[in-house]
Amino acid sequence: MLPVKSALELEQLRDSIIAGRDPAKPSIALCSGSGCHAYGSEKVAAAFEEEIQRRGLAGKVDFRRTGCHGLCEKGPVVIIYPNDICYVQVAVGDVPEILAETIENGRAVERLLYVDPVTQERIVSEKDIPFYKYQNRLIFGNNPKISPKHIEDYIALGGYSALSKVLTQMTPEQVLDEVDRANVRGRGGAGFPAGKKWRTCREAPGDIKYVAVNCDEGDPGAYMDRSLMEGNPHEILEGLIIGAYTIGAHEGFIYIRAEYPLAVDNLRVALRQAEEYGFLGEDILGSGFNFKVVVHRGAGAFVSGESSALMTSIEGKAGEPRPKYVRTSVVGIWDRPTCLNNVETWANIPVIINEGAEWYRSLGTKGSSGTKIFSLVGKVNNTGLVEVPMGMTLRDIVFKIGGGIPNGKKFKAVQTGGPSGGCIPEDQLDVPVDFDELTKLGSMMGSGGMIVMDEDTCMVDMARYFLEFLSDESCGKCIPCRVGIGVMLQILNNICEGKGKPGDIEILEDVAKVVKEGSLCALGTTAANPVLTTLRYFRSEYEEHINNQRCPAGVCKSLIRYHIKPEACRACLLCLENCSMMAISGWLRRVHIIDQEKCNKCGTCLEICPPLYNAVEKIWFKELPEPVAAGTKVPRLREGVR
Amino acid sequence: MSEVTLKINGEEVKVEEGTSLIEVARKAKANVPSLCYNRKLSPFGACRLCMVEVIKDGKSRLVASCVYPAEEGIEVQTESERVVSFRKGLLELMLAAAPDVKVIQNYAKRYGVEQPRFTIEKQNICVLCGLCVRYCAEIKQAHAIGFQSRGTNRKVVFLPQIALKICPDCKECLSVCPTKQLPEIYREQVELLLENNAGDSASS
Amino acid sequence: MEFDLIDEIIDGYKCDQSKLVQIFLDVQIKTRWLSPETLKHISDRLNLPLSQLYHVASFYKAFHLEPRGRNVLAVCVGTACHVRGAQRILDKASEIIGTPPDSTTADEKFSLDTVNCLGCCALGPVVVMNGETHGKVQVSQVEELLRNCK
Numbered sequence: 001m002l003p004v005k006s007a008l009e010l011e012q013l014r015d016s017i018i019a020g021r022d023p024a025k026p027s028i029a030l031c032s033g034s035g036c037h038a039y040g041s042e043k044v045a046a047a048f049e050e051e052i053q054r055r056g057l058a059g060k061v062d063f064r065r066t067g068c069h070g071l072c073e074k075g076p077v078v079i080i081y082p083n084d085i086c087y088v089q090v091a092v093g094d095v096p097e098i099l100a101e102t103i104e105n106g107r108a109v110e111r112l113l114y115v116d117p118v119t120q121e122r123i124v125s126e127k128d129i130p131f132y133k134y135q136n137r138l139i140f141g142n143n144p145k146i147s148p149k150h151i152e153d154y155i156a157l158g159g160y161s162a163l164s165k166v167l168t169q170m171t172p173e174q175v176l177d178e179v180d181r182a183n184v185r186g187r188g189g190a191g192f193p194a195g196k197k198w199r200t201c202r203e204a205p206g207d208i209k210y211v212a213v214n215c216d217e218g219d220p221g222a223y224m225d226r227s228l229m230e231g232n233p234h235e236i237l238e239g240l241i242i243g244a245y246t247i248g249a250h251e252g253f254i255y256i257r258a259e260y261p262l263a264v265d266n267l268r269v270a271l272r273q274a275e276e277y278g279f280l281g282e283d284i285l286g287s288g289f290n291f292k293v294v295v296h297r298g299a300g301a302f303v304s305g306e307s308s309a310l311m312t313s314i315e316g317k318a319g320e321p322r323p324k325y326v327r328t329s330v331v332g333i334w335d336r337p338t339c340l341n342n343v344e345t346w347a348n349i350p351v352i353i354n355e356g357a358e359w360y361r362s363l364g365t366k367g368s369s370g371t372k373i374f375s376l377v378g379k380v381n382n383t384g385l386v387e388v389p390m391g392m393t394l395r396d397i398v399f400k401i402g403g404g405i406p407n408g409k410k411f412k413a414v415q416t417g418g419p420s421g422g423c424i425p426e427d428q429l430d431v432p433v434d435f436d437e438l439t440k441l442g443s444m445m446g447s448g449g450m451i452v453m454d455e456d457t458c459m460v461d462m463a464r465y466f467l468e469f470l471s472d473e474s475c476g477k478c479i480p481c482r483v484g485i486g487v488m489l490q491i492l493n494n495i496c497e498g499k500g501k502p503g504d505i506e507i508l509e510d511v512a513k514v515v516k517e518g519s520l521c522a523l524g525t526t527a528a529n530p531v532l533t534t535l536r537y538f539r540s541e542y543e544e545h546i547n548n549q550r551c552p553a554g555v556c557k558s559l560i561r562y563h564i565k566p567e568a569c570r571a572c573l574l575c576l577e578n579c580s581m582m583a584i585s586g587w588l589r590r591v592h593i594i595d596q597e598k599c600n601k602c603g604t605c606l607e608i609c610p611p612l613y614n615a616v617e618k619i620w621f622k623e624l625p626e627p628v629a630a631g632t633k634v635p636r637l638r639e640g641v642r
Numbered sequence: 643m644s645e646v647t648l649k650i651n652g653e654e655v656k657v658e659e660g661t662s663l664i665e666v667a668r669k670a671k672a673n674v675p676s677l678c679y680n681r682k683l684s685p686f687g688a689c690r691l692c693m694v695e696v697i698k699d700g701k702s703r704l705v706a707s708c709v710y711p712a713e714e715g716i717e718v719q720t721e722s723e724r725v726v727s728f729r730k731g732l733l734e735l736m737l738a739a740a741p742d743v744k745v746i747q748n749y750a751k752r753y754g755v756e757q758p759r760f761t762i763e764k765q766n767i768c769v770l771c772g773l774c775v776r777y778c779a780e781i782k783q784a785h786a787i788g789f790q791s792r793g794t795n796r797k798v799v800f801l802p803q804i805a806l807k808i809c810p811d812c813k814e815c816l817s818v819c820p821t822k823q824l825p826e827i828y829r830e831q832v833e834l835l836l837e838n839n840a841g842d843s844a845s846s
Numbered sequence: 847m848e849f850d851l852i853d854e855i856i857d858g859y860k861c862d863q864s865k866l867v868q869i870f871l872d873v874q875i876k877t878r879w880l881s882p883e884t885l886k887h888i889s890d891r892l893n894l895p896l897s898q899l900y901h902v903a904s905f906y907k908a909f910h911l912e913p914r915g916r917n918v919l920a921v922c923v924g925t926a927c928h929v930r931g932a933q934r935i936l937d938k939a940s941e942i943i944g945t946p947p948d949s950t951t952a953d954e955k956f957s958l959d960t961v962n963c964l965g966c967c968a969l970g971p972v973v974v975m976n977g978e979t980h981g982k983v984q985v986s987q988v989e990e991l992l993r994n995c996k
Contacts, residue, residue, distance in 0.1 A: 035966045038979035072968030220924030223965035258871055258908055260965065299867050300907030301792070302962070316864035317898070318789075318905035323687025323709045377926035377967035384968055415925065451925045465928050469962060475905070476796030478688045479769065483735045486794050487760060507759055514731035517704050518690040578986060580941055602938055603931075604985045779895070788897025790904040801897050803886065 003278025005286040007164040010155075013277075017156045026061045026103050027081040029144045030090075033068025033227055034262065035384075036075035040091075041065075044076050047095040061103050064153075067143045067231015067266075071131055072384040074114065079126055079144050086126040087112040117381065117403060131382045134400050136363070138371045139347050140224075140387045143231035148266040151273040154234040160279055162353035166242050167287040175246040176202065179349065181357035183369045188214055188305075188342030189420070189446050190522070191368070191435035197339060201329040202247045204337035209249040211240055212333070212340040214310060215256040215263070218302035219418030220469065222449035224373040224385055225343040229256065229263040232347070233270035237293070239349030241279065244291045247339050251292055255310050258297040267295060302419075302473035306521050307332075307340050309475070320475040321521035342447065344373060364390030368434035373448055376402050379409065380452040388433075395429040398452055409454040412553075413537070417446030419466045419473075420526030422533025423459060442533040444526070458555035459538040460545055464492040466530035474523060481524030484515035488531060497558040500546035505535065554620040557601045561619045564605070566591045568615035571634045575605035575616060591632045596624070646714040651721070663707035663718055664692050672720040675729070675749050677820050678771035679708040683780055686772050690732060691749065695719040704728060726753065734758045740767045743821045767823040770796055774815035774824055784808055787815065798824075800831040810836065849887055851876050856891050863892050866902055870909055879910040915950045915957035917995040919943070920974040924963030927970035931985075935971050936960065938988045955995065 004010050028048060032041050045065050052058055069077045074088035078098065085108050087098065094112055101107045113122040114129050123129050126144075146153040154160070166175055180195030201209060213236060217225040228236060240252050256264055271293055274280045282290050296314050303309050304319030311333045313319030324331070332338025348370055352360050361369045368390040374397065377383045381403035388397060394414055398404070405411050413423040416433075422443030424431075431437050435445050453462070467489040476482045488511050491504050512528035519525045535542065544550050551559040564575070564584075569591045576584040576592050583598035584605065592615075594605070609616040646659045650670045657666050662685060667674045677689035685708045692707045697717040704724065719725060733750045738758035740746055746769075750756070770789070775798060778787045786804040790797055800809065809832050816825045855872045859865035869888060874880060880903050889896040903909045921936045940947055943956045950957040964972055969981025975991050983991075 034964070035968045038966045038969050038972065038981050072966070075968070217965075218962070220928075220963035221926040221967055222963070223967060226965045259961065297868060297871055298906075299871060299909060301905060303792075313867065314864070316862075316866035316868075316902075318792075318902045320905075323685065323706060325705060325710050375967060377970070378929045383926075418925075449925065451929060453929055457929055462929075465925070472793055473962075474793045476770065476791070476793045478690055479736060479739075480690050480732060482770070482794060482796065483739050483762070486764065487735060487738065487762060490763060491760065503759070510731055511735065514728060514735060517728050518693055518732055520687055520690070520706070580938070580989075600937070600941070602941075602985055603934055604938070607984055608986050775897075779897075785895030785897045788895075789901050792905050799897075799900070801900065803882075803896055 002276055003281075005278065005283075007168045007285060010160060010164050010285065014155050014158075014161075017152050021156065023082060026083075028061060028063045028098075028103075029066045029069075029079045029081065030064065031067075031069045031075060031077040031144070032065040033072070033075075033143075033230060034223065034260075035068065035072030036077060037262070039075040039089075041076035043092050044078075044090055044095065047092045048099075051095050051099055055099055055104075057099065057103060061099075064147045066146060067148055068227035068385060069126075069144045070135075070137075070140065070385040070387075071129070071382065073382050081145075083108075084125045084127070086114060086124070086129065088114050130403065131384065131386070131401055134392075134396065135387050136371050136389050137387045138351060138363070139235070139344065140228065140231075140373055140385065142235070143227070146232055148231055148233055149269050151234060151270070151277060154232070155277075158354070159234055159350075160238055160277075162350035163238050163241055163279060164285055166245060166353055167285050167289060172202070172246045172248065175242060175353070178357050179246070179352060182352045182360040183357075183367075184345065184348050184352060184360070185368055185435055186342060187344035187348070187372065187447065189417070189444065191445055194341055194345055197329050197341070198243065198247055200327060201337045201339040204330040206337050208251075208336050209247055210251055210253060210333050210336060210338040211244045211247060211249045212253040212255060212310070212314070212338055213240055213346055214305060214307070214340055214342045215254060215260075216298045216305040216310060217257060217260075217343075217447060218305045218473070219447050219449045221377050221415075221451045222375045222418060222447050224375050224448050226257075226260050226263055227385055228343050228347055228373075229260070230266050233263075233267045234274065235347045235350060236343055237270060237274055237279070239346035240293070241284070241291055242349050242353060243339060243341070243346065245289055247337075249339070250290050251294065253294050253296055253314055253333065255296050255298055255304075255314060258299055264295070264297060271295070301475075302469075303475045303521070303523050306523060309521065310340065311338060318475075320477055321523075323478075323520055344448075365432060365434045367436050372433070372445070374450045375448060376450050376452065378415075378451040379405055379454040379457070381406050390434045391432040393430050393432055394424065397433065397450065398429070402452065405452070405454045409456065411452070412455050412457055413453045413459065413462075415443075415451040415453065415462065415530075416449065417444035417529070418449045419469050420444060420522070420529055421446045421449070422529045423453070423462060423537065424533070425537040428537075442529065442536055444529070456553055456555065458496075458551050458553040459534045459541045460492065460495055460551070461553075461555050463531045463534045464489065464496055467492060467527070470523065470527045474527075478518070478520040478524065480515045480518035481520065481527065484511050484519075485524075485527055487511050488515070488528070492531070495542065495545045496551070496556040498545065498549035498556070500542075502546065504546060505539070505542055508535065551620055554618055559620055560601060561596060561624050562594055562599060562601060562603065562605055563617050563619050563624060564592050564594055565615050565617060566628045566632060567635060568613055569634055570610075570613050570615070572610065572613070574608050574610070578604050578608050580604070585630060589634055590630075591628055591634055593627055593630060646712055648712055648714065648716045648718060650718040657712050659714075660711045663694060663696070663705070663710045663712060666712050666718070667694070667707060667720050674707055674720050675752070676708060677745065677769055678773060680773055680776075680818065683773065683776040685709045686776065689769060689771055691729060693725065693728060695722045695725050729753050730755050736769065738762045739765055740769060740821060741765070743767055743769075743823075745820050764794060766797075767821055768798060768827065769821055770798065771820060772798075773818045773820065774798060777815045777818050782812065782814065784812070786812075798827065800828065802831070802835060805832050806836060806839075848877065852884060852887060853891070856888065861892060863894055866892065866894065866899070867906070870903060870906075874909060878914045879912060912950060913954055915954050917955060917976055918957045918959060918974075919976075919992065920959040920961050920964075921947070922962075922964045922970065922972040922974075923960045924967065924970070926963075926967035927972055930970040932971040934985050935973060935983055935988060938985050939973075939992070942989055942992055956992075
């Protein structure tokens with residue numbers, strides 16, 4: 001009965017898929033997203049498949065490799081339906097027990113359950129884990145229930161019903177009104193209203209128009225687009241096809257980073273299946289509408305995420321932004337009107353069509369409706385992907401969902417918006433997160449990276465880090481961006497090395513202004529944000545570096561020293577043998593001494609010194625103690641210490 | 643093409659729709675500085691010296707006049723306070739990057755920029771205006787010189803595979819270079835190679 | 847010889863000039879780097895100026911115009927890894943391998959790469975040794991990681 005030729009046939013297909021499934025049959029969902037994959041979920045998957053066969057459970061239990069579930073900190077994650085039991089940090093050795101206990105006997109394996117770090121209670125169901133409890137996983141929530149390589153899973157959950165509704169019951173104008181009224185803003189960074197962009201493109205002159213997906217997720221520290229594309233590609237495709245119908249495009253492009261091979265694979269499988277089922281190609285669902293999709297892999301250039309640069313790149317050229325003052329929705333790929341939206345934006349479209357604009361607007365804030373997916377990473381307990389309604393405070397995200405800062409350290413800042421964003425300090429944490437509020441703080445929403453920093457993070461170093469990234473990633477075409485970023489970076493390097501001069505801060509501010517006003521594209525016009533926000537909220541750290549040659553966080557290499565406390569050293573030779581600079585002298589029973597001239601401050605000695613001795617210290621807040629004489633004997637062993 | 647009316651430095655002018663503002667300014671005898679503009683070549687928008695202030699629907703912004711098209715009813719300021727302050731900052735950057743280039747020194751003088759407050763470790767006399775690249779591609783259609791790399795590593799390179807054959811008889815691009823650096827690049831990348839090759843074949 | 851492989855790829859894209867980046871990606875999977883001969887050949891086949899090919903090949907980080915090492919260690923220097931100490935991992939690796947970041951040793955044994963986010967930020971700092979991802983890496987583990995390379 002494939003391809004599906006009408007709305008009715010789609011419903012019949014859906015019914016038959018659902019009817020073929022026993023809701024009481026246990027189903028195992030193993031996260032195989034990028035994080036869990038790196039934790040070895042591939043081996044766990046093989047173990048499940050083998051063990052299911054061995055126990056004769058084939059046919060009695062379903063097993064699925066799914067996209068990212070979100071709680072990457074505790075990967076690999078396994079969820080067992082219909083009882084909704086969630087296991088974390090599952091290893092190959094746990095597989096037989098899970099099958100024996102949970103599948104065969106219906107009992108939870110206590111030791112694999114999530115432990116609440118505060119109450120020490122074990123939590124059975126995913127939805128009760130604090131990390132998930134405060135989320136609203138509108139776009140991301142189906143990931144655990146779907147095998148991205150099986151379109152039936154998506155259809156069973158109501159997939160492509162929005163497309164069928166659009167093609168059979170709505171005119172393009174009606175779809176446009178719905179998207180407009182939903183006030184969905186672009187999730188890729190700038191927050192431009194999608195409806196407005198669609199309308200511009202629809203009304204732009206020209207017979208041939210394109211739609212395009214931006215999956216060039218270049219912001220370091222952000223991986224929500226990757227996880228959506230890997231985990232639920234049909235959700236994005238469905239949105240894209242709806243967009244194409246609305247705008248009047250018959251060809252679409254998906255620009256995707258080549259660094260995301262799994263996402264590329266899953267997308268290609270999804271495209272093949274969508275075509276086979278009749279959601280792509282000629283006469284989609286019998287509506288007479290034709291649409292095809294071309295995949296374009298990026299090759300590693302952050303600036304190519306900028307809309308005009310992305311289009312230049314799709315044309316096969318170096319992905320540099322165009323200097324012209326004309327919107328890509330009017331003059332885009334091959335100078336034709338092109339409607340480009342980010343992965344997450346497209347994924348929002350089916351929900352809006354299914355649930356209606358009014359319902360959608362009830363989520364979030366007045367200016368920013370719906371939810372937003374963030375990648376909550378850095379110095380935070382529960383790292384992972386979180387989806388919350390717009391308007392939740394940063395504090396709730398970092399502390400309630402993220403579970404606060406590890407190792408009892410103090411929160412210092414959260415960086416949002418990627419390299420074009422800014423660092424937000426503690427006293428602004430109660431600000432509700434939406435497009436406008438973050439901009440007011442001097443940062444931006446960006447694509448949704450949220451990097452938490454604790455007291456051990458140097459804010460000058462952070463600004464330096466982002467500028468280094470940007471100077472590498474700038475295309476180098478226009479002078480303000482190329483030279484301006486270079487000058488700011490050079491000044492920041494000097495400050496971090498303790499060679500800052502009075503007046504440096506003023507120069508930074510002046511150059512930032514030139515870069516902001518004069519650069520050709522958004523990479524340049526926002527490049528100064530990390531510098532400007534750290535100056536705004538953490539100016540005293542700059543001043544400490546410049547005036548006192550001191551890095552208050554103890555990060556900047558030139559401003560720290562490693563020192564072995566003679567009274568604590570047990571002369572175990574560990575640090576000495578592991579020092580690749582051969583900067584440590586001493587021998588058995590003789591105190592080890594670091595030669596500061598030779599030391600390159602890699603910190604291996606501190607890391608490797610047994611916690612029992614704790615003899616190596618990092619010094620940045622006081623003078624280095626006078627070195628002891630070479631050959632000083634280690635103190636006598638105290639009672640009880642070996 | 644239809645005509646549009648706009649104001650430039652307070653004076654009303656009529657021009658063809660879509661004319662670049664830098665051309666409009668020239669018509670109005672306003673001297674807008676630029677390093678990468680040449681009316682015979684496609685506009686490039688890289689040096690940003692030609693930025694002017696455009697007031698449209700009550701909003702003001704800086705735009706590169708070489709790529710911004712003339713529109714009905716806009717107001718253009720080529721030497722407003724905002725423009726001048728931006729150019730000063732930009733020229734300080736340029737002067738630090740290429741202190742010995744005459745044309746930059748002259749512009750710096752015009753805008754009262756003296757010694758930059760910082761020195762740049764990685765100086766580059768070539769400002770990557772791309773005039774030579776565009777000239778070779780658009781006028782000569784030879785593509786013997788092109789851009790390579792990105793960011794601070796971006797540079798113009800004569801491709802030996804093409805340049806060794808055709809450049810010695812052309813060299814027209816050398817005169818379009820605003821910084822006068824191109825002859826030196828040419829010497830390094832093409833002439834020296836040719837001399838070496840000649841030396842090699844003579845000795846063998 | 848090896849141009850057969852390249853031609854197969856180019857034909858697969860029907861000699862479409864706009865597929866240049868895709869062709870480079872596919873060719874490089876086979877040849878590991880883009881040699882001058884390869885570029886010249888693709889330029890002829892696609893009828894594109896060689897200068898444009900060099901511009902594209904040197905613009906994107908994924909393309910290599912120099913031979914690559916037999917072993918590749920990629921250190922993630924994305925923001926999440928940076929705040930968790932990626933720089934120290936990179937310094938250590940560079941010191942052991944004996945080549946600066948983003949370069950290849952003279953004997954072509956190692957390439958040391960930096961990448962700006964591998965999308966597994968929860969595991970930072972992350973390195974990828976010959977395709978295998980390692981998370982929460984400590985400086986003292988770097989030597990071990992590099993040990994068994996030929």
